[in-house]
Amino acid sequence: MNAYKRLQETFYTRGDVLTIARELLGKQLVSFSEGQLTAGIITETEAYNGIIDKASHAYGDRRTKRTDTMYQGGGIAYIYLCYGIHSLLNVVTNISGIPHAVLIRGIYPVAGQEIMSRRIGRKISAKEGIGPGKVTKLLGLTYADDREDLIRSNKVWIEDADVLIPDNHVMITPRIGVGYAGEDALLPYRFMVDGKIIKL
């Protein structure tokens, strides 16, 4: 039923986190959580550029129990709790020792919409999934799923679903909610789909 190809390690371990954040647009994020399959096309991402990026948890090479996940090799999930309530899903990139990550901020639901509705407590709209806290809620993921292996896990992974997002439908802006990051708050590290998703 589903012949889509899961993204492999070579996709995640590349050095340019901005390129990966851009290329994740249109990819299909799938979760098989609580025995339920849900999936969405990624529509919004943000890049976090490691120890030199003031907006990153790993700024200044701050390696703690929490940020240690980002120091692992690319291809795993970094999920942490924000505002005490929301679990935020990131994709760890680059090689082991370099704490790069891409925050998944938005998805367009394509499978398991009824499951998603139940998880969120009401019917989802077509544009549901905007906002990183909502992404994890729809997919049934929490910070307990931190470090899940996107390449080998049967709980959460990302695959190429033959969705093409042309450059003229990609909007690039500064990141959200990172005012504390000084001049780095202005960097154009946020990528979002503007307009139609084109399925081949």
Place this chain on the structure above:
DNA sequence: CGGCCGATCCACT
């Protein structure tokens, strides 16, 4: 050890 605050969302005014 205490206190502040964050890569947010939603209900309510």
Place this chain on the structure above:
DNA sequence: GTGGATCGGCCGA
């Protein structure tokens, strides 16, 4: 437009 929910990480004393 705004404030409440809710908790772990981090910093300063």
